[in-house]
Amino acid sequence: MVGDEAMSDDPLLEMLVYFGTLSMVCFGGVLASMPDVHRFIVEQHHWMSSDEFTSIFGMANAAPGPNMMVVGLLGYQVAGPLGALVSFAAMSIPSSVVAYYTGGLWHRMRNKPWRIAVQSGLTPLTVGLLLASGYILTISADSGSWVAYAVTAATVVVALLTRVHPLVLLAFGAILGGFGWV
Amino acid sequence: MSSAPASPNPPPEPAAGPRTDAPTCWAIFSAFARASATGFGGVLPFARRVVVEEQRWLSDAEFADLFAFCQFIPGANVVNVAVCIGSRYRGVRGAVAGFLGMLVPPLIVIFLLGMFYRTYGDLPLAKGIMRGLGAAASGLVVAVALKMGTSFRTKAPYLFAAASFAAIALWRVPLITMLAVAAPISIGWQWWAMKR
Numbered sequence: 001m002v003g004d005e006a007m008s009d010d011p012l013l014e015m016l017v018y019f020g021t022l023s024m025v026c027f028g029g030v031l032a033s034m035p036d037v038h039r040f041i042v043e044q045h046h047w048m049s050s051d052e053f054t055s056i057f058g059m060a061n062a063a064p065g066p067n068m069m070v071v072g073l074l075g076y077q078v079a080g081p082l083g084a085l086v087s088f089a090a091m092s093i094p095s096s097v098v099a100y101y102t103g104g105l106w107h108r109m110r111n112k113p114w115r116i117a118v119q120s121g122l123t124p125l126t127v128g129l130l131l132a133s134g135y136i137l138t139i140s141a142d143s144g145s146w147v148a149y150a151v152t153a154a155t156v157v158v159a160l161l162t163r164v165h166p167l168v169l170l171a172f173g174a175i176l177g178g179f180g181w182v
Numbered sequence: 183m184s185s186a187p188a189s190p191n192p193p194p195e196p197a198a199g200p201r202t203d204a205p206t207c208w209a210i211f212s213a214f215a216r217a218s219a220t221g222f223g224g225v226l227p228f229a230r231r232v233v234v235e236e237q238r239w240l241s242d243a244e245f246a247d248l249f250a251f252c253q254f255i256p257g258a259n260v261v262n263v264a265v266c267i268g269s270r271y272r273g274v275r276g277a278v279a280g281f282l283g284m285l286v287p288p289l290i291v292i293f294l295l296g297m298f299y300r301t302y303g304d305l306p307l308a309k310g311i312m313r314g315l316g317a318a319a320s321g322l323v324v325a326v327a328l329k330m331g332t333s334f335r336t337k338a339p340y341l342f343a344a345a346s347f348a349a350i351a352l353w354r355v356p357l358i359t360m361l362a363v364a365a366p367i368s369i370g371w372q373w374w375a376m377k378r
Binding site: 021022023024025026027028029030031033034035036039043051052054055056057058059060061062063064065066067068069072073076077080081084085088091092094095096098099100102103106107110113114116117118119120121122123124125126127128129130131132133134135136137138141148149151152153154155156159160165166167169170172173174175176177178179180181182 | 218219220221222223224225247248250251252253254255256257258259260261262265266269270274277281284285287288289291292293295296299300303306307309310311312313314315316317318319320321322323324325326327328329330331333334339340341342343344345346347348349350351354356357358360361364365368369370371372373376
């Protein structure tokens, strides 16, 4: 048996348990769970600053791959390559097992009223979670400069009103940041 | 020592689907690996192109229905899509092939970016670029939320969305607590509204 002290001090074990649990409850996807991940990594464990958290989130968005890459990158920053592997596996395996076993059930139930009630009941909560994600990530940036807020606001408006590819907006932010203006 | 199993576990058939010329596990792996490795700014459109247009594994409507399901269950949506499609054709092994295809390329990218960030993350140029990326990426998340929010037809969902935002962003309630309290209320309300 591992003692309590050893358990609570090992970031790998902490991340394994945390992301393994989150994987089963992160309705609304990985983006919607960012406030809780921020709470765990920054507020509870102080493994990195808020500013680093938002930077790593930005880096993950600019890279090819699913949204959940941010979890692996955060794990890397906390505990190196093994940290990346542990957090990434813990976040992806439990939910995939759920997907495997419930896929057929869902298909057969597609016209059942309870399925529609569950689905449309969870959507508003997801919307709130995503807004909370955007809010936490925005106020986390160290600089808190008006340019950073302006970039965020402009991205919201352009993404809502046009069909510009998200990468164009990210590139725009990266260029302004590269010049040291953000 | 056990020899190679003569009969693999008969995999459960999670979903009915056309099984004529079912793709091999390798085909499943490589299709999703391609979608994942090229999926800049969100893998979903890339996965849809590979699954619907290139491989013709699903029709557009089937893909939309599957994606709705994968958004609804917890976890990364596109990973769930890969698992469901893989299992539809090749059972457990297909599901594993889809899972690995979707996640191995990003894992390699994570190792490279992680090393990069540890080495150069403190340089002013890198710091600035990532700050800019972070600001834009935050805006993209807000835009997704607002797009979803415009689909509500009644007022109550806005109230639930606002409560969920306040609980998580302002009061910093753990996600699991918020869901345990708010999900039954919101789902119950929908149920009641549908019955009326």
